[in-house]
Each structure stands twice: as structure tokens, then as C-alpha cells.
Amino acid sequence: MSHFTDRLLEAVRSKGGPVCVGIDPVYERLPESLRSPGDDDVLEVRVDAIFAFVQKIIEVVAEHVPAVKFQAACFERYGPDGLGVYHALTAEAREAGLIVIGDVKRGDIGVTAEHYAAATLLDAAAGDDDAAAPDAVTINSYFGVDGVKPFTDVAAEHDKGVFALVRTSNPGGDAIQNLPLTDGRTVAQAVAQLMAQIGSDPRYIGASGYSLLGAVVGATKPGDAAALRRLMPQQMFLVPGFGAQGAGADDVRACFKADGTGALITASRSITYAFESRPEVDWAQSIEDATIEMKRQIGGIVG
Amino acid sequence: MSHFTDRLLEAVRSKGGPVCVGIDPVYERLPESLRSPGDDDVLEVRVDAIFAFVQKIIEVVAEHVPAVKFQAACFERYGPDGLGVYHALTAEAREAGLIVIGDVKRGDIGVTAEHYAAATLLDAAAGDDDAAAPDAVTINSYFGVDGVKPFTDVAAEHDKGVFALVRTSNPGGDAIQNLPLTDGRTVAQAVAQLMAQIGSDPRYIGASGYSLLGAVVGATKPGDAAALRRLMPQQMFLVPGFGAQGAGADDVRACFKADGTGALITASRSITYAFESRPEVDWAQSIEDATIEMKRQIGGIVG
Numbered sequence: 001m002s003h004f005t006d007r008l009l010e011a012v013r014s015k016g017g018p019v020c021v022g023i024d025p026v027y028e029r030l031p032e033s034l035r036s037p038g039d040d041d042v043l044e045v046r047v048d049a050i051f052a053f054v055q056k057i058i059e060v061v062a063e064h065v066p067a068v069k070f071q072a073a074c075f076e077r078y079g080p081d082g083l084g085v086y087h088a089l090t091a092e093a094r095e096a097g098l099i100v101i102g103d104v105k106r107g108d109i110g111v112t113a114e115h116y117a118a119a120t121l122l123d124a125a126a127g128d129d130d131a132a133a134p135d136a137v138t139i140n141s142y143f144g145v146d147g148v149k150p151f152t153d154v155a156a157e158h159d160k161g162v163f164a165l166v167r168t169s170n171p172g173g174d175a176i177q178n179l180p181l182t183d184g185r186t187v188a189q190a191v192a193q194l195m196a197q198i199g200s201d202p203r204y205i206g207a208s209g210y211s212l213l214g215a216v217v218g219a220t221k222p223g224d225a226a227a228l229r230r231l232m233p234q235q236m237f238l239v240p241g242f243g244a245q246g247a248g249a250d251d252v253r254a255c256f257k258a259d260g261t262g263a264l265i266t267a268s269r270s271i272t273y274a275f276e277s278r279p280e281v282d283w284a285q286s287i288e289d290a291t292i293e294m295k296r297q298i299g300g301i302v303g
Numbered sequence: 304m305s306h307f308t309d310r311l312l313e314a315v316r317s318k319g320g321p322v323c324v325g326i327d328p329v330y331e332r333l334p335e336s337l338r339s340p341g342d343d344d345v346l347e348v349r350v351d352a353i354f355a356f357v358q359k360i361i362e363v364v365a366e367h368v369p370a371v372k373f374q375a376a377c378f379e380r381y382g383p384d385g386l387g388v389y390h391a392l393t394a395e396a397r398e399a400g401l402i403v404i405g406d407v408k409r410g411d412i413g414v415t416a417e418h419y420a421a422a423t424l425l426d427a428a429a430g431d432d433d434a435a436a437p438d439a440v441t442i443n444s445y446f447g448v449d450g451v452k453p454f455t456d457v458a459a460e461h462d463k464g465v466f467a468l469v470r471t472s473n474p475g476g477d478a479i480q481n482l483p484l485t486d487g488r489t490v491a492q493a494v495a496q497l498m499a500q501i502g503s504d505p506r507y508i509g510a511s512g513y514s515l516l517g518a519v520v521g522a523t524k525p526g527d528a529a530a531l532r533r534l535m536p537q538q539m540f541l542v543p544g545f546g547a548q549g550a551g552a553d554d555v556r557a558c559f560k561a562d563g564t565g566a567l568i569t570a571s572r573s574i575t576y577a578f579e580s581r582p583e584v585d586w587a588q589s590i591e592d593a594t595i596e597m598k599r600q601i602g603g604i605v606g
Contacts, residue, residue: 024414073416073419076418080387106408108376119385142445176446176493181483182483182484
């Protein structure tokens with residue numbers, strides 16, 4: 001395999017847009033035809049329905065987008081069975097030619113971070129880097145360098161990627177991430193510079209010039225994106241918050257570099273639950289339509 | 304059940320010390336008698352050995368300490384099987400009368416945080432608050448209030464607890480957590496005040512006056528503890544870093560209030576791998592001896 005960012009850039013080119021479909025399956029919101037109201041107190045029934053739902057999403061979006069992002073929490077809430085389905089679907093998505101990002105937001109220190117890196121970037125159950133592990137994961141940056149490097153070192157060894165939280169998309173993040181430091185930076189900007197520095201290790205840089213250590217920068221904070229883009233020239237941005245969380249194409253413009261690369265825009269609920277507002281249309285068709293429409297919107301700003 | 308902090312304080316009183324044994328099982332470090340060098344490339348063999356190891360630890364420490372902390376990463380690295388063992392051991396520890404803290408350090412926003420709260424504070428597989436879920440979990444605070452409240456609300460409903468990361472025990476944490484803000488606080492102090500504020504919700508306060516929202520404050524940062532103690536009068540501190548990470552009894556003194564309550568001191572590797580430096584002694588005996596010795600050291604400062 002080649003460097004994660006080189007694979008990602010190639011996939012963006014071949015699919016025609018830096019768009020990622022976020023998959024956050026919630027049983028209660030699945031299409032009626034997939035639910036079994038009579039016996040859905042049985043864990044297996046719910047997990048099986050989620051599997052069928054996501055399998056179909058993979059099938060309809062694979063030709064349109066370079067990447068999908070799995071929200072690990074939605075699977076972990078169903079315990080070991082849910083985790084098994086997460087890995088099985090990861091394998092299906094990769095088999096379908098998609099780059100898979102495991103949105104696990106793990107974070108810890110030293111040897112514990114090494115365990116999490118093994119658990120999330122490699123296939124824990126198989127004990128090896130096989131098809132059922134994602135291409136990249138999200139991590140929490142609050143621990144600093146000794147919380148990040150255990151992940152990036154594993155990623156470097158296995159041609160994988162890591163996206164560290166810099167600026168989250170939720171309103172409450174401001175109360176910490178926007179605090180002004182005495183040196184004129186905000187907390188998020190300080191985190192950005194630290195990630196840029198950690199990510200600049202030559203072992204982490206691909207042919208494209210991007211680092212395997214990227215950054216999560218919420219689409220809902222357009223005022224912050226330009227400064228963060230300058231502070232992290234080698235970081236690929238994973239940009240959540242498009243769609244259901246309220247951000248549009250104009251809001252994510254500053255996450256890209258002048259050449260139109262540098263960001264992967266993610267929408268989750270606005271795509272995977274698009275069928276809720278179109279009861280007259282087949283649910284999978286609604287998801288495909290919403291994917292194509294989002295790609296069109298993003299295409300309008302990156303050319 | 305009663306409020307989490309009331310149960311914790313009662314357990315500390317009845318066991319005679321605010322000591323928590325951290326359980327971070329790593330197959331390669333298990334006692335020789337539990338390992339099977341011939342066939343330990345089989346996942347089950349490793350997971351079974353970890354189960355036997357931790358089961359014995361629970362047995363020997365239950366009469367001496369009020370609480371144990373399970374490092375989720377050490378189980379998650381073995382995939383669904385590992386997660387199953389994590390829940391089974393949680394049930395065994397609670398059955399043995401121990402308060403169990405799931406060191407999962409999860410963090411996300413809104414509805415995703417709700418999924419993680421369900422996954423980690425309740426028994427995900429059983430879909431209910433039963434014996435296989437821990438009494439409390441650790442979470443990451445970088446998201447602010449909308450990353451914390453989904454956890455504390457579930458905790459309030461089920462008499463559980465939450466410990467938010469404020470000051471981590473690793474050296475690298477300083478580069479973010481110690482940054483000076485324009486208002487004179489450090490980032491960690493700002494996080495501390497935010498957690499104190501979120502935790503002050505009357506629904507979260509127990510008979511003891513402590514909030515179900517506690518804080519993780521590393522024992523390796525003794526210079527910071529006094530200020531954090533003042534900023535978080537209602538927070539119980541979970542204090543990692545004792546022992547293997549270098550902190551001793553004097554370093555954790557400032558985490559306690561004048562009445563000797565307010566902190567739960569955790570040691571992991573220095574207790575559970577105590578047998579490594581005493582090859583002539585039964586390994587379980589070494590773990591029990593190390594537990595008693597740590598309790599003596601902490602007893603010396605809280606009276």
C-alpha cells in the first residue's frame with residue numbers, strides 16, 4: 001500500500017470530490033422495512049438491521065465518494081456483537097474500494113495509547129493489519145505528544161492515517177478551544193501547531209507532501225478555519241458538521257488549500273437519514289441522491 | 304442504589320483507605336504460569352489468560368481496597384472477545400464488593416456522546432444497567448459541556464459516576480494543559496472550572512456534597528493539585544500516576560481536602576506487576592503485598 005494521504009488524494013481524484021459519508025446508524029431511525037417492532041428488544045435483531053442498513057449504504061455510495069466514516073459509538077453501544085459488525089462492515093467498505101475512517105476518538109498515554117492504536121488501527125481480533133481494520137482513525141489530542149505518537153507510529157508502519165481533534169464542531173467546544181492564550185493564540189491554534197510539529201516527522205510525510213497525521217476541524221467554525229489552515233500546512237483536514245449540524249459549502253471553503261486539496265468534508269445524518277423527508281422515494285435512492293447533491297455542492301467550491 | 308460518591312466514600316471508610324488498583328493486563332507480562340508460549344498466537348488463549356489473571360487479582364485485592372479501575376484499551380485490543388471479558392470481569396469485581404471504574408476515556412458530542420454513555424456506563428449488550436457495567440467511567444473533556452452532559456445525565460439516572468480528564472499524568476500533557484491564558488489561568492484550570500460548573504447541577508450532588516462528575520488529576524503534577532483542589536470543591540479526584548509513573552504519597556497530598564476525603568489514588572503497574580521483581584514469591588501474594596503497602600503509604604497522609 002502507499003501512504004495514506006496519497007491513497008486518499010488519488011481516491012478523491014478518481015471519485016471526483018473530497019466528500020466522505022459519515023455512517024452513524026441508530027436502530028430507531030432505520031427505514032421501517034428494516035426494523036422489526038415486534039422483537040427488537042433482542043440485541044441481535046437490532047444489530048442485524050444495522051448491518052443490513054449500512055451494507056446497502058456502502059453499495060450505493062461506493063461509486064460516488066472516496067471515503068466513509070464509521071461512528072464507532074453507534075456500534076459499541078451494542079457491545080461485542082456491535083463491535084463485530086463494525087469490523088465486518090469496515091471490511092465490506094474497503095472491499096468496495098472505499099477508504100474507511102474509524103471515528104473512535106480514542107486518547108490515552110504511552111503504553112495505553114499503544115493498546116488503543118492496536119485496537120483501532122489494526123484488526124484487534126486478527127492481531128494483524130488486515131481488511132477488517134480502517135484506513136485511519138480519529139484521536140483526541142488533549143494528552144499532547146505522548147498521546148499522539150503511539151498512534152502515528154503504528155500508522156506509519158502500516159500506511160494508515162490519524163486525524164487529531166483540533167477544533168470540534170459543537171457549540172460547547174468554544175468554552176475550551178477558543179480560550180485566548182497570553183501569546184495571542186487560542187487553545188485550538190496551540191493544539192494545531194503542536195499537531196503540525198508532531199506530524200512533520202519525515203517518516204510521516206507522503207509523496208503529496210501531506211502528513212499521515214491530519215486534523216479534525218469542524219465545518220461549523222468557518223471563522224477559525226483559515227488560521228488553522230495556515231498553521232497546519234501539511235495536515236489533511238477531516239471536516240465534520242456539514243449538513244445536519246448546519247454548515248454549508250461556503251463554510252468549508254477555508255479548509256482547502258489554493259490547489260483544492262487538503263480537506264475531506266463529511267456529512268452524516270443529512271445523507272444517511274435523507275429518506276426521512278422523502279417518504280415517497282426508496283430509502284436507498286434518497287441516500288444516493290443526497291450523496292450526489294452534496295458532492296455537487298462541494299464540487300462548486302473546489303472546482 | 305445510592306449516589307455514586309456516597310457509595311465510594313462508604314467503601315473507602317469500610318476498606319480503610321482511598322486506594323484503587325488499576326488493572327492494565329498485558330499478555331506478555333503475565334506470570335509465566337498463566338502463559339502458553341506454544342499456542343499464544345491464538346486470540347482465545349491470550350484472552351483466557353488475561354481473564355484468569357484479573358480474576359485472581361480481584362480475589363486478592365477485594366478485601367483491601369474500595370475500588371478497581373479497568374483499562375479498557377487492554378481489553379479492546381482483543382476485539383469483541385476482549386470486550387466480552389471486560390464486561391465479565393466488571394461483573395465479577397462488582398460481585399466481590401468492589402466499585403469498578405471503567406477507564407475508557409471516551410469523548411464525543413451530543414447524540415454520539417449519548418451512544419458512548421450507553422456503551423460504557425450501561426451494559427451495552429444487555430441494553431440495561433446491570434451488573435456487567437462499571438460504576439463510573441473516565442471521559443475526555445475537550446468538547447466542553449455538550450460532550451460531558453450526555454455522560455453525566457445517564458450517570459445521574461443510574462447512580463453512576465464520571466471522571467473528566469483535567470490534568471493528565473504524562474509529561475506531554477503540559478504542552479497543552481499548562482498553557483497560560485490571558486486571564487491568568489492555565490488551560491487545565493479553565494477546564495477544571497468548567498467541570499466544577501457542569502458538576503454543580505443539584506441533580507448531580509450526593510448526600511456527601513460531592514458531585515457525580517469528578518476529575519482526573521495526575522499524581523505526577525503535585526504543583527498543580529492544590530489550585531485544582533480549590534477550583535473543584537465538589538469534585539472527587541481520580542488520581543493516576545502513583546507508583547510506576549513516579550509519584551509517591553507526598554505528591555498526592557494536595558488532592559485531598561482537609562477532612563481526608565476527595566481523592567481516590569490509583570496505582571496500576573506497580574501493583575499488578577509487583578511479582579516481576581519478586582520471582583521467589585507467589586505472584587498473587589506479591590500483588591496482595593503491594594496493595595497493602597500502597598494502602599499503608601496513602602494511610603500515612605490521610606490519617
